Amino acid sequence: MNQPFHGKTFGKSVKRSEDGRFLRGKGRYVDDVILPGQAYAAFVRSPFAHARIENIDVSAALAMPGVQRVVLGQDMVEAGLPPLPCGWMIHSSNGEPMKVGVRRALAVDAARYVGEPVALVIADTRDLARDAAEAVQVDYADLSIAGQMPDALAPGAVQIHDDIPGNLAFDWEIGNRAAVDTAFASAAVTVPLSLENNRLVPNAIEPRAINAHWDAVDEKLTLYMTHQNPIGIRMFLAAHYQLAAEHKLRVVSPDVGGGFGSKAPNYPEEVAVAFAAKLVDRPVKWTADRTEAFLTDAHGRDHLSDAELALDAHGRFLALRVDTRANVGAYLSASASLVPTYMYATMLSGQYVIPAIHARVRAVYTNTCPVDAYRGAGRPEAAYLIERIVNVAAETMGIDQAEIRRRNFIRQFPYQTPVVYEYDSGDYEKTLDAALELADYSGFEARKAESADRGKLRGIGVSAYVEACGIGPSAKLAALGGGAGMWDSAEVRVHPAGTVEVLSGAHSHGQGHQTTFAQLVADRFGIPFENISVVQGDTDRIQAGTGTYGSRASVGMSAALRACDQIIAKGKLIASHILGVDADRVDFEDGIFLSKDSNSTLSFGEMAYAAHMAAAFPTTEIEPGLVATSFFDPPNFTYPAGIYVCEVEIDPGTGVVDVVSFAAADDFGFVANPMIVEGQVHGGMTQGIGQALWEHARYDAESGQLVTASYMDYGMPRAGSVPNYNLVFSSTPSPVNPLGMKGCGEAGAIGAPPAVINAICNALDVRHVEMPATPEKIWKLCAEKGVL
Structure with missing residues (x-):
């Protein structure tokens, strides 16, 4: 087991250094970037869920003053640009490769979901571009739709892609x-x-x-983008689309206001705007409005599952079988094939010893927005299924919901599940005890009675989650169908005065990397926190990396730690010459190089200056300067786990569910900054409660229109909707990285939905309630049970 690195600030709650500029309104986002000669883009989008494109008339738009160009899908086809790919190859159980529907950046022959882009208008101002987009006349032949999975799978269903019978991308097990x-x-x-x-x-x-600028003289394309993986998107646009040579394609992803996985895929709009900038030889900017975001940002989840759990007479699990239909939308997005397979079905063991598991997953095309990774990406779907069926089993057998979990916990680590993954470390029983104590689980009956006296129904729900994050190793993922390495890199540059730049291939979009990376490096070098700057999100500065998603901070920070250790090793060589001792007799502690063989010491800053002066050591043996680069490919995923206990109170007269208490005990391994981690868990829990109670992207079954395309119709959690959370960390360090870290970003969104629904079912004494448990749905259940 690794002994995690500790320091003066690393592992402590330090206020985020990046928050100052955000609070003062000094953040720099893509829409803030205005370049000389700036032009603007607007998309013409299909109003139909399924329609053949008969003709596109752009004459009226081009006649409008200030309009520079209208780009069509055919222009991109003639330029040789290929369709958008899916990044993970999945094979059906019969060995056939998945069937990928052709997706163009701008639709050519047909539109297959409402909001699909069919043309791009470029004009001198944003308003002009939008007005001109309204003037583009598209003749559509409306076609029948398959808007829901049951419809798409039914015999004789509408074919969304002519060459994909049955609307099945794959049938995997x-x-x-x-x-x-x-x-x-x-x-x-x-x-x-x-x-x-x-x-x-x-x-x-x-x-x-996105703001795209083509420099025709240098043949360099610069893209300012809201993206979670700048280096990955550069490689994609250079290698797949050949929009510019990779070394002449710069991607800058500055401050990013939230990603949650939705800013990781390769989107049509990015390709189209970059292509258009080369055509007009001007910078072209597009910023989605909120309706476009609802219609076209990759959606998350959307599974229908039939499951069955087998138990012995003592309530111990014997086997689990699952049949899932996963809606992938109209096209396979970048990770659409990965999420319902190796990020979902492989997590169905949960925290439990289940000797035998079998899962079938069918990926179904429908006339809806494509689905991709969204906070947790497969793990929330797995945890919801297993934690709901465990609660139903507990009720069936008359076993307390905490007790049935305790009986079935994994207790020996590492643990090989029946479905691919080997869990690294954990103590699930300890975590359960911590959560039950925090929630005052034993005192629930008294609180339930008090609620009943006020005419309210009170329920309590337990959920146990485990997830896979810090994705790696690259070779294993390639064997599972992955198309890119999952290592990360860091470069540490020490300047002559002893200040340090950390260039990381990770990328922050709310996780606080500027703070936590600086904590690590400052403590490793024994220098002030303020002497560290963290550089991310610019491919002209960062050599390599794979961005941030799936809680990859442990990967990026491990690379940074290794680079620091290289600096220290070189510093010892330099110090040995200055101190007059052998290098293996030099120690480094708290920013000081010292040796028992010498009365002298050398500070980190003095060593840095000496490294750049290059006068105190033979440069034939030691190179001047102080720069180190490290690449870290983790030998395994990390497996954070936790226990959540939710308590709800229901007003049967209105159906309103009030989450009155929420306790969480999480095992994140070593916690780099407890305050930042708590904030991430709070955010994830709020998203999880939102899914359980309000959020649902709904399409009209007949027209395929998204009927929840604004905040007027799509229920979102608000500050007053959630309780004060009670958190505790119950950590076992991970052995798969030198920091003992596991990851925390998805936890709340994974563990919260089943905890909430378990609590609601407990309060209502019903077997199951589908998410979202809206007031109308709960009121009807109360009416059926006669408890109004």
């Missing part, structure tokens, strides 16, 4: 079907459950945006 069947045959109890994991819209504060 994992696990041991025979072992599961055998276990079910001998089970004392079997518990079935069918459930939906509702579709969500990510709704980051900052909408997607």
